[in-house]
Amino acid sequence: GDSVTQMEGPVTLSEEAFLTINCTYTATGYPSLFWYVQYPGEGLQLLLKATKADDKGSNKGFEATYRKETTSFHLEKGSVQVSDSAVYFCARLYNQGGKLIFGQGTELSVKP
């Protein structure tokens, strides 16, 4: 069925380390893909998105490329900061009605 799978956490990194959070999806066709972030005590915020194959979404130093060949949308950042500590969710659009299917979330902790 339709699903989103992302790497399990928690992930602990030192400041300025390279970050990759893997995300793969199953779908019929090419749905829009998203990364959401939840900072401590706050709601879900859209971090970036890609609406078609080979698109690259980027925001705040984070990037993710829509790879249809591998059905993946991995999140990367070259140099993480303590302020990036949060839970990251990969998601895909289920249909035009706007329903989202989420992965299980990956908790990132960045240490100074």
Next chain:
Amino acid sequence: EAGVTQFPSHSVIEKGQTVTLRCDPISGHDNLYWYRRVMGKEIKFLLHFVKESKQDESGMPNNRFLAERTGGTYSTLKVQPAELEDSGVYFCASSQLYGYTFGSGTRLTVV
């Protein structure tokens, strides 16, 4: 522009009690969604309103959950009677066309 507001932010209730969660969407947003995250797992879709009508309620877990959207404005999600497995964070989101805005969520703990 005010964001999506949810309250309460936290609720602790005993098994068998009733709890009502409220969501105030962004003014003018026709689409309103409820989602839930049970501890450590994925965020799961519960239902979708378009104005006051339920467009899709395929994610509602059972008949202990009742969602309403009065006059196409705010929405409530009632759990009656609450069970231990209902514990989690309940998120509301609204949108007009595409692009969600999520609320901060209500953390429900059933003891």
